[in-house]
Amino acid sequence: MTVQDFNNCVDNYADGVYRFIVKNIGHEADAQDIVQTSFEKLWVNREKVEAEKVKSYLFTVAYHQMIDHIRKDKKKSTTDNFEEVKQHTQTTSNAELKQILLRAINELNPTQKCLVLLKDYEGYSYQEIGAIMNLSESQVKVYLHRARLILKGKLIHLEKMSA
Amino acid sequence: MKINIQNYETYFLLYIDNELPVVEKREVERFIKEHPALANELNTLKQTVLAADHILFEEKAILYRYQEMESSLPVGFKQSLYREEAKVVEGFFTRSKIKSIASIAAILLLLLGYRSYFTVPINNEKGISKNKNTPIQSLDSKRVTSSTADNIIENNLETKYKTEATAPSESNMFTSNNLPLTEETTFIPEETKLIVVANLEPEIRNSKIKESAIISISENMMPATIKNINPNVTIANNLKEIQEEDYENINTEDEDRGVYIANFEIDGDKLRGVTRRINALFRRNKNEKQK
Numbered sequence: 003m004t005v006q007d008f009n010n011c012v013d014n015y016a017d018g019v020y021r022f023i024v025k026n027i028g029h030e031a032d033a034q035d036i037v038q039t040s041f042e043k044l045w046v047n048r049e050k051v052e053a054e055k056v057k058s059y060l061f062t063v064a065y066h067q068m069i070d071h072i073r074k075d076k077k078k079s080t081t082d083n084f085e086e087v088k089q090h091t092q093t094t095s096n097a098e099l100k101q102i103l104l105r106a107i108n109e110l111n112p113t114q115k116c117l118v119l120l121k122d123y124e125g126y127s128y129q130e131i132g133a134i135m136n137l138s139e140s141q142v143k144v145y146l147h148r149a150r151l152i153l154k155g156k157l158i159h160l161e162k163m164s165a
Numbered sequence: 166m167k168i169n170i171q172n173y174e175t176y177f178l179l180y181i182d183n184e185l186p187v188v189e190k191r192e193v194e195r196f197i198k199e200h201p202a203l204a205n206e207l208n209t210l211k212q213t214v215l216a217a218d219h220i221l222f223e224e225k226a227i228l229y230r231y232q233e234m235e236s237s238l239p240v241g242f243k244q245s246l247y248r249e250e251a252k253v254v255e256g257f258f259t260r261s262k263i264k265s266i267a268s269i270a271a272i273l274l275l276l277l278g279y280r281s282y283f284t285v286p287i288n289n290e291k292g293i294s295k296n297k298n299t300p301i302q303s304l305d306s307k308r309v310t311s312s313t314a315d316n317i318i319e320n321n322l323e324t325k326y327k328t329e330a331t332a333p334s335e336s337n338m339f340t341s342n343n344l345p346l347t348e349e350t351t352f353i354p355e356e357t358k359l360i361v362v363a364n365l366e367p368e369i370r371n372s373k374i375k376e377s378a379i380i381s382i383s384e385n386m387m388p389a390t391i392k393n394i395n396p397n398v399t400i401a402n403n404l405k406e407i408q409e410e411d412y413e414n415i416n417t418e419d420e421d422r423g424v425y426i427a428n429f430e431i432d433g434d435k436l437r438g439v440t441r442r443i444n445a446l447f448r449r450n451k452n453e454k455q456k
Contacts, residue, residue, distance in 0.1 A: 005230050012228045020222035034224055041228045099212065107215070121182055122215035128184060147178045153213035 003048040003056075011056050012041060018057075018124055019064045025119050026068055026112070027075075036071060040064040061124070062134045065116060072112060099157075106156035114149035121146060168196045177207050181214055271443055278436050 003011075019040055024033035040063040044051060051059050107115055116135060120126045126134070128142040135142070168176040168189075173196060179185045180193045197204050 009229050012225050016222040016225055016228060017220065021218060021220040024220060025218075034222070037222060038224075038227060045230060100216065103213065103215065118213075118215065123218065125183070128182075143184075146182065147175070150178055150181070150210060150213050154209050157209060157212055 003051065003053065007053065008045060008048060011044065011060070015057050015060050016041070019060050021123055022061065022116075022119050023064055023068050025107075025123070026115055027071060028108075032071060032075075036064055036067045039067055058126075058130055058134055061120070061126075065134055069112070102157060102160045103153065106153050106160070109156070110149055110152060114145055114152070117142060117146045118149055118153070168192050170200070173200075173203060174206075177203075177210050180207070181210050275440055275443070278440075282433065282436075 016037060020033055020037045023036045024030055027033060027036075040060050043063050044056065044060060047059075107118055110118065113135070117131060120131045120134065128139045128146070131137070131146075132139045132142045137145070166172070173193075176185070176189070176193050176196070180190060185193065197207060
């Protein structure tokens with residue numbers, strides 16, 4: 003990997019990695035640190051990482067960094083996460099529905115949350131998500147489906163509450 | 166396995182996760198058309214999918230790498246570039262003090278130079294010490310071996326009685342060269358008299374050597390003071406040569422003249438030029454101060 007290739011990776015993947023992390027931990031500065039660490043590791047191992055696996059490598063590193071960060075910083079509440087995440091939410095016509103969904107996602111457990119984010123934001127397949135999160139494809143499928151049903155139930159409940 | 170009323174939920178979840186092949190996707194869409202009551206459930210599941218969010222990482226600049234960073238410097242090169250903070254010595258060596266020290270040093274150099282110019286024999290190399298045939302060596306010359314000491318004593322005695330014409334009568338009987346000299350010989354004085362010339366000051370040489378040319382030194386110094394004395398040449402002859410040899414006046418017309426300071430030879434003309442410049446400098450400073 004040349005310097006130019008590396009910088010192209012920054013252009014192509016930094017936003018995605020950052021979005022994935024900041025949506026999970028809900029803290030911008032910590033998310034930036036994790037992104038920076040991920041790219042540092044990519045730079046160090048640039049000769050070992052294959053070009054077509056760079057993205058998954060970055061997400062894998064970022065995911066494990068994030069897990070470490072969550073373990074170290076258990077004081078953060080989901081409410082705080084929501085407040086942080088709310089700052090990044092783009093205003094749309096379905097803003098209210100989106101807020102409900104984000105709140106519901108923040109109430110998922112970290113694995114389910116990661117699964118949803120990787121699936122919806124990055125469009126990874128079950129297999130790719132399994133590679134990043136060190137899970138089997140079937141595990142990803144089961145956990146993600148379970149998360150979807152939880153979200154569905156919460157959406158229905160919150161819609162009823164708001165109505 | 167096809168989609169049916171029992172497994173439709175799994176197909177719906179796979180559908181919204183985009184994990185179904187195109188053919189099965191069309192089957193799901195066909196199933197919804199066949200079961201419109203389940204369409205709402207599919208729509209609710211679709212709502213659980215997060216829409217694209219335009220969150221950007223604004224600090225990409227800190228992630229970029231540059232070409233020059235790829236070429237790593239050799240190990241140790243960086244260390245050679247490091248600089249240590251210079252230790253500033255304050256107080257003593259001020260500019261004025263350095264000037265004063267330099268002035269004092271220049272004056273001392275001048276005094277030393279003039280002194281050497283007028284006190285050193287005109288030709289240090291042509292003088293006594295240069296004469297390799299001179300039997301008398303300087304006190305700091307190499308020490309003689311004990312084997313030659315006896316010969317030296319014998320020659321000294323011989324020369325002594327040759328030069329002292331008015332010697333006592335009992336010493337005249339030893340003028341013979343055949344006289345045996347042993348340690349028991351009563352004619353060897355307690356303090357063997359040797360002639361020491363080379364390292365003496367010129368004044369001493371001019372005065373004392375001309376009068377007696379004999380300096381008594383202790384007996385234990387004797388072997389160390391004399392070396393390579395030619396036994397065929399008498400000290401009397403040496404005395405004569407020394408007496409005849411006098412200091413010459415400095416020939417200022419000599420192109421080779423120089424000033425000796427310790428072991429260093431300084432060209433007299435250059436020294437004079439330097440002294441003139443220093444004098445001019447002092448004069449100028451003095452005039453400026455007076456103004």
